[in-house]
Amino acid sequence: xxxxxxxxxxxxxxxxxxxxxxxxxxxxxxxxxxxxxxxxxxxxxxxxxxxxxxxxxxxxxxxxxxxxxxxxxxxxxxxxxxxxxxxxxxxxxxxxxx
Amino acid sequence: xxxxxxxxxxxxxxxxxxxxxxxxxxxxxxxxxxxxxxxxxxxxxxxxxxxxxxxxxxxxxxxxxxxxxxxxxxxxxxxxxxxxxxxxxxxxxxxxxxxxxxxxxxxxxxxxxxxxxxxxxxxxxxxxxxxxxxxxxxxxxxxxxxxxxxxxxxxxxxxxxxxxxxxxxxxxxxxxxxxxxxxxxxxxxxxxxxxxxxxxxxxxxxxxxxxxxxxxxxxxxxxxxxxxxxxxxxxxxxxxxxxxxxxxxxxxxxxxxxxxxxxxxxxxxxxxxxxxxxxxxxxxxxxxxxxxxxxxxxxxxxxxxxxxxxxxxxxxxxxxxxxxxxxxxxxxxxxxxxxxxxxxxxxxxxxxxxxxxxxxxxxxxxxxx
Numbered sequence: 001x002x003x004x005x006x007x008x009x010x011x012x013x014x015x016x017x018x019x020x021x022x023x024x025x026x027x028x029x030x031x032x033x034x035x036x037x038x039x040x041x042x043x044x045x046x047x048x049x050x051x052x053x054x055x056x057x058x059x060x061x062x063x064x065x066x067x068x069x070x071x072x073x074x075x076x077x078x079x080x081x082x083x084x085x086x087x088x089x090x091x092x093x094x095x096x097x098x
Numbered sequence: 099x100x101x102x103x104x105x106x107x108x109x110x111x112x113x114x115x116x117x118x119x120x121x122x123x124x125x126x127x128x129x130x131x132x133x134x135x136x137x138x139x140x141x142x143x144x145x146x147x148x149x150x151x152x153x154x155x156x157x158x159x160x161x162x163x164x165x166x167x168x169x170x171x172x173x174x175x176x177x178x179x180x181x182x183x184x185x186x187x188x189x190x191x192x193x194x195x196x197x198x199x200x201x202x203x204x205x206x207x208x209x210x211x212x213x214x215x216x217x218x219x220x221x222x223x224x225x226x227x228x229x230x231x232x233x234x235x236x237x238x239x240x241x242x243x244x245x246x247x248x249x250x251x252x253x254x255x256x257x258x259x260x261x262x263x264x265x266x267x268x269x270x271x272x273x274x275x276x277x278x279x280x281x282x283x284x285x286x287x288x289x290x291x292x293x294x295x296x297x298x299x300x301x302x303x304x305x306x307x308x309x310x311x312x313x314x315x316x317x318x319x320x321x322x323x324x325x326x327x328x329x330x331x332x333x334x335x336x337x338x339x340x341x342x343x344x345x346x347x348x349x350x351x352x353x354x355x356x357x358x359x360x361x362x363x364x365x366x367x368x369x370x371x372x373x374x375x376x377x378x379x380x381x382x383x384x385x386x387x388x389x390x391x392x393x394x395x396x397x398x399x400x401x402x403x404x405x406x407x408x409x410x411x412x413x414x415x416x417x418x419x420x421x422x423x424x425x426x427x428x429x430x431x432x433x434x435x436x437x438x439x440x441x442x443x444x445x446x447x448x449x450x451x452x453x454x455x456x457x458x459x460x461x462x463x464x465x466x467x
Contacts (some may be wrong), residue, residue: 029216033147036213037206038137040147048148095155097220 007034008047009062011055016047023065028097053095057088061096068098123162126153127169133214134170137207138177150214163222170215174235178204178242186248194256197249198277201239208235240285250293253278257294258301264336265305276340283342295345299352302333306356314361318371320384326357327387350394359395366405373402374409377444385448403458406441410459413437414466438463 005021007030025031033042042048050058060081067079081089133150136142157166181200188196212219212231219231229237243249257278260270282290306329313322330353337346365388366373376384392398417437421430438459445455 029151032213032216033151036147036210038142038210040142040145040210042147044143049146050148052152095152095217097216 006046009058010047010049011053011058012051013055015055015058017058017062019062019065023062023069026065026068026098027061030096053092054088057085057092060085060089061092061098064098123157123160123165126157126162127165129153130157130166130214131169131173134173134177134207134211137210138203140203142210147214151217154215155217158218158222163218163226166215166218167222167228170211170231171234171238174211174238175242178238182243182246182249185243186246186252193252194274194278197243197253198274198281200243201277201281204235204239208232211235236285240289244282244285244289244293254293254297258298261298261336262301262305265332272339279340279342287342290342295342295348298345299348302349303352303356306353307360310357310361314364319365319368319373319376319388320371320381322361322365323384323387323391326353326391329353329357330391354391354394358391358398362392362395362398362401366401373405377406377409377441380440380444382444382448385444389449389452399452399454403455406455407458407462410437410441410462411465414462418466434463434466 006018007021007024009017009019009024011017021034025034030048033040033048036043053061064079067077070077071079130150130153133145136145154166157163181204185193185196185200208231212235215231222228223230228234244253257275260275264270279290279294282294309329310326313325317325330350333349333353334346337343337349341349373388375381376388388402389399392402414434417430417433420433421427424430441459442456445452445459449455
């Protein structure tokens with residue numbers, strides 16, 4: 001079931017998350033990364049490493065991407081954020097322009 | 099339990115700030131500077147977007163945005179100066195091609211740089227009201243390349259020369275022209291106007307002044323008007339192919355003034371070939387052409403109308419004196435109606451059924467009767 005349109009996001013610890021490109025592009029930063037002209041390494045290999053984002057946060061962010069897509073399609077659920085994640089999550093969101 | 103976690107957070111945040119000192123900023127900046135070099139040298143594939151973006155992000159986040167911005171300006175300026183030299187070194191015809199190639203390179207590099215510095219664009223720049231990266235890149239290109247003393251005049255003279263060659267019948271590389279002109283428009287419409295359009299219009303006026311002088315000496319009205327029409331259409335076509343659409347009205351004004359308005363009286367009253375002769379010889383095509391060209395210049399049509407009116411009165415007088423000699427009223431009326439028919443047709447077919455001409459015609463005939 002390997003769809004070609006996926007990207008791999010790698011956390012600081014090396015944990016890999018494979019998600020749809022459409023989901024990843026919810027982040028403006030990732031969108032720029034993948035669509036920038038000039039062949040940066042990420043676009044070439046389809047994988048992005050985030051040495052400053054931990055796996056826990058990165059996982060939450062991936063969940064957020066999918067939730068965001070669902071929400072824009074009309075499925076209006078709530079996105080729950082554990083309070084201890086809030087600071088790091090917000091910093092990551094700022095970084096990723098999400 | 100959760101209290102402890104919260105305390106952990108505070109300590110981590112504190113650690114963040116300690117790491118930040120000028121040496122750290124220097125280090126990050128040199129990474130970014132190196133990356134910009136690589137980008138300009140077409141070597142970007144080895145670079146990691148994320149790493150560069152993160153470095154730029156950290157610099158801005160830790161209040162080193164100023165250093166990043168000024169470093170960007172310095173580095174880009176240095177690169178553009180080098181690029182400038184290589185363009186200046188290009189020989190003859192290759193000059194425009196080299197300029198075009200470097201412009202495309204610069205645009206691509208600029209986009210990449212803007213992407214990695216996106217965070218600065220989003221946060222630092224609006225706060226300090228500085229020029230955003232993309233616009234900055236265009237301005238630096240303008241200042242260091244287009245307005246560099248050696249390039250500015252050479253660029254203009256090459257553009258004008260190519261246009262002149264095309265006017266004298268040569269085939270030129272229109273795609274290249276289009277790209278260069280578009281470059282000038284992208285940098286700023288004032289650049290396009292000052293650096294190109296104004297001199298272009300002056301040179302064109304001179305060209306058409308000389309050309310119209312040459313033609314009017316050797317051509318009759320019909321031929322001259324044909325040539326003028328060809329030139330006018332040529333200029334319009336040129337604009338659609340590679341100039342700014344706003345230039346169309348400017349260049350057509352130049353052609354209209356130099357080729358038509360300046361010689362209008364001479365064309366109308368030319369012996370054996372002027373307007374009156376066209377009427378007498380039923381030269382519909384020439385009349386139509388004259389109408390279409392003269393309507394473009396101020397007073398063109400009113401003068402034509404006046405000449406037509408006085409000519410009709412002449413005809414009328416002629417008919418009346420003839421009728422007196424022949425003493426045949428039917429013949430007189432017939433010929434009057436024939437003349438009216440003829441001019442009705444002319445106005446209909448050659449003058450676009452122009453009401454003002456129709457009125458002039460009617461009032462002339464009323465004057466007779």
